[in-house]
Amino acid sequence: xxxxxxxxxxxxxxxxxxxxxxxxxxxxxxxxxxxxxxxxxxxxxxxxxxxxxxxxxxxxxxxxxxxxxxxxxxxxxxxxxxxxxxxxxxxxxxxxxxxxxxxxxxxxxxxxxxxxxxxxxxxxxxxxxxxxxxxxxxxxxxxxxxxxxxxxxxxxxxxxxxxxxxxxxxxxxxxxxxxxxxxxxxxxxxxxxxxxxxxxxxxxxxxxxxxxxxxxxxxxxxxxxxxxxxxxxxxxxxxxxxxxxxxxxxxxxxxxxxxxxxxxxxxxxxxxxxxxxxxxxxxxxxxxxxxxxxxxxxxxxxxxxxxxxxxxxxxxxxxxxxxxxxxxxxxxxxxxxxxxxxxxxxxx
Ligand code: ADP
Ligand code: MG
Numbered sequence: 267x268x269x270x271x272x273x274x275x276x277x278x279x280x281x282x283x284x285x286x287x288x289x290x291x292x293x294x295x296x297x298x299x300x301x302x303x304x305x306x307x308x309x310x311x312x313x314x315x316x317x318x319x320x321x322x323x324x325x326x327x328x329x330x331x332x333x334x335x336x337x338x339x340x341x342x343x344x345x346x347x348x349x350x351x352x353x354x355x356x357x358x359x360x361x362x363x364x365x366x367x368x369x370x371x372x373x374x375x376x377x378x379x380x381x382x383x384x385x386x387x388x389x390x391x392x393x394x395x396x397x398x399x400x401x402x403x404x405x406x407x408x409x410x411x412x413x414x415x416x417x418x419x420x421x422x423x424x425x426x427x428x429x430x431x432x433x434x435x436x437x438x439x440x441x442x443x444x445x446x447x448x449x450x451x452x453x454x455x456x457x458x459x460x461x462x463x464x465x466x467x468x469x470x471x472x473x474x475x476x477x478x479x480x481x482x483x484x485x486x487x488x489x490x491x492x493x494x495x496x497x498x499x500x501x502x503x504x505x506x507x508x509x510x511x512x513x514x515x516x517x518x519x520x521x522x523x524x525x526x527x528x529x530x531x532x533x534x535x536x537x538x539x540x541x542x543x544x545x546x547x548x549x550x551x552x553x554x555x556x557x558x559x560x561x562x563x564x565x566x567x568x569x570x571x572x573x574x575x576x577x578x579x580x581x582x583x584x585x586x587x588x589x590x591x592x593x594x595x596x597x598x599x600x601x602x603x604x605x606x607x608x609x610x611x612x613x614x
Contacts (some may be wrong), residue, residue, distance in 0.1 A: 273331030277304025329387035350529035414474025454549035480569035509550035541568035578607035
């Protein structure tokens, strides 16, 4: 068996879980992250701290790895493109460039005849007139948002005029969907029409941050099938290699909408570690490293709770867990309000 060293950009909990999955497959990992305290350094073989535009650090990173993947989407396209000139980057950088831009992402999804929320681009103050149609809505920065950051709920034009919008950035105003439920599909694409796809996962958010996930999702058969079909179409159209997540909204009339695409492993898929024979992380490593594709088998139904901020403390102090409970501590140095600190998966 040939020895592979995989480079991973980003050192948060997703990077940690990718490194753990890689180790299980005897793949070495080098993590490159701009945070010197990145938790994933506890789990990888080699850790490089440096800014994502440092030529020196990038070249140090490239020299140590055979290929490169990433755990979050907000990496400068230039960095990925530069690395891709000497070492293969998967998923390919153009995918990342498309998806890190909310407007380009939604245009792409609509071209596939897949429903998204109604949206409009806002670039300047005068764009705000005549937006009645999109209200109530949520104003989102087109780039760099996550966990509800860079998002403003807006009820009226008046409200919109009152907030001091920084127009050096671009925005998308999205019509608010009257949500019945949110689900996500996690899919790993290996090559043309070769997939492993997990069943829909039902997600509950609090303050725009994921709080709970569970399988099975309580949805009808049509939504079950449509969400999987749409995720497959998106992955195929992107010629994606690796694990991808599609987040969906279901409205009160049981219409399905794509909310957003995450070109990476995803928080809602943490339960795949314990509930399936192969986790989303292992599948990602298998796909990008060209390893064998193993048919997915569900082991158990499951639910997951995210531990935010100081909710982690009581779990850290817990001596014993039940046999069906799996606690993950992300080992983040600092507890911050609403920060994802760990999670617990319960097999049910
Ligand atoms: P992030 O990049 O921060 O995950 P999302 O666009 O997924 O941003 O928004 C986070 C959450 O906010 C969603 O999962 C949903 O609960 C809520 N939300 C966002 N946009 C809408 C919308 N148009 N209608 C209803 N709820 C929304
Ligand atoms: Mg989201």
